[in-house]
Amino acid sequence: EVCDVVANFKPMEADFEAVKRGGILWGCAHFAQQKTFTQTSIDRRLTVISVESMDIWSERGERVMHAFQKMSELGGYAGVLDALHTRGIDGRYGPRRKCIVVGFGSAGRGAVHALQGLGFRDIDVFTIRHPHKVTNQIPGVEYNHVQIDEVGHMVIANPDGSRRRFVDELVTADIIVNAMLQDPDNPKMIIAADEMDQQLKPGSIIIDASCDEGMGFPFARPTTFDDPIFQVGRAFYYSVDHTPSSLWDSASWEMSRRLIHYVPLVMGGPQSWDRNETVRRAIEIRDGIIKNPKIISFQKREPEYPHRVIRA
Numbered sequence: 001e002v003c004d005v006v007a008n009f010k011p012m013e014a015d016f017e018a019v020k021r022g023g024i025l026w027g028c029a030h031f032a033q034q035k036t037f038t039q040t041s042i043d044r045r046l047t048v049i050s051v052e053s054m055d056i057w058s059e060r061g062e063r064v065m066h067a068f069q070k071m072s073e074l075g076g077y078a079g080v081l082d083a084l085h086t087r088g089i090d091g092r093y094g095p096r097r098k099c100i101v102v103g104f105g106s107a108g109r110g111a112v113h114a115l116q117g118l119g120f121r122d123i124d125v126f127t128i129r130h131p132h133k134v135t136n137q138i139p140g141v142e143y144n145h146v147q148i149d150e151v152g153h154m155v156i157a158n159p160d161g162s163r164r165r166f167v168d169e170l171v172t173a174d175i176i177v178n179a180m181l182q183d184p185d186n187p188k189m190i191i192a193a194d195e196m197d198q199q200l201k202p203g204s205i206i207i208d209a210s211c212d213e214g215m216g217f218p219f220a221r222p223t224t225f226d227d228p229i230f231q232v233g234r235a236f237y238y239s240v241d242h243t244p245s246s247l248w249d250s251a252s253w254e255m256s257r258r259l260i261h262y263v264p265l266v267m268g269g270p271q272s273w274d275r276n277e278t279v280r281r282a283i284e285i286r287d288g289i290i291k292n293p294k295i296i297s298f299q300k301r302e303p304e305y306p307h308r309v310i311r312a
Helices: 013-018 035-043 069-087 106-117 166-170 243-259 263-267 270-274 293-299
Strands: 005-007 024-027 047-050 055-057 063-066 098-102 122-127 142-148 154-157 163-165 175-178 205-208 229-232 235-238 283-286
Touching: 005 263, 013 024, 013 035, 035 283, 035 293, 063 069, 069 106, 069 175, 069 205, 069 229, 069 235, 069 243, 098 106, 106 122, 106 175, 122 166, 154 166, 163 166, 263 270
Parallel strands: 005 024, 024 047, 098 122, 098 175, 122 142, 175 205, 205 235
Antiparallel strands: 047 283, 055 063, 142 154, 154 163, 229 235
16 A cells, blocks of 8 residues: 555456555556456546556557567467366377467467467468458468458358358367457457357367457356366357466566566656557556546446446
8 A cells, every 4th residue: 555556467356455545556457347447446546557558659659569469479378278288188199170260469379379389280260351461470370351241240251252151160160269359349259149059069169368258259258277167068168367377487577578668657657658658548547537438338437537337
C-alpha cells in the first residue's frame, strides 16, 4: 500500500485490492472480460497500464507491432508444449497426426514452432489474411484463407473462388490450435453453436491459446494448470491462461529484456506517459475512469464515471 507503482504481470483480484487508492498497476489486466478487475479499479481510482495493450506505433499513428510480441509467441509455444505433454502426445512417436492452427500472429507463430519442434509435419495455418499477405511464413507449413460468411460461420476461401465450411476441415484434424486475436465486440466463432453437432475426431485436442471465454467456441473458457483439460464430446479442450509460466525462466528473461526499456517511462508519471504512445495508449483505466471504449461496450457500462453496469 506504500508503493506508487506495482508491476504485476499476472494480477489477481486480491492484487487490485492491495494497490493503494489512486495507485498504478502495470500488468496483464484483460479487462474486457474481467468485470471484477474493472470494478475494483474504478472504486479504488486506480490507473492501470495493460501490458497486452502496449503496442509500438509509427509516426503516422499506425500499429507496427506488439511491444511484448515475444511473450505472445511464447504463450502459443508454451501452450502447445504443455497441452500435448498433458495428453502424452508427440509428433515423432505414435500415429501421424494432422495439425490445424487458426491465426498467425505472434501466438500462432509460437504454436507452429512448438509443433514443428515436437516433430509434427502435417501443419495447416488458416488466417483471415490472404496467404500472400502473410509475412515471414515458416517453411513446411501450408497457409490457407478463411472468411466469415453471412450467418457467422467460418468458411475456407479456395483460390478458385469456391468456399467450403471450415468445420468440415476441423473434423479431420487431430490437433487444433486457436491463436486468433479476438474483438470482444465482434467475436469470430471457429465452431458456431449451430455446428456443434459436427463431431471432432475421437481423442483430438483443441489448444485454445487465445483463452477468450465464449469466443472461438461456444464452450470456450480459461482453464488452469491444476485442471487444464476438459472433454467436449469425443475431443479434449485445453485453455490454460498465462502459459508462459510453465517456462518461467525463459519467460522471465524475455519479459525483462523488453520491460527494462519502459520502466523509466512508467515511473516518470503522467507527463512521461503522455509523451510516449506505447504507454499512453495502453492506459485502459486512468484515475478510475475507463479510457478503453471496448471495456464499456463489452461490459455494458455507462460511459461516464462511475461507469455503472447498465441493467437489461
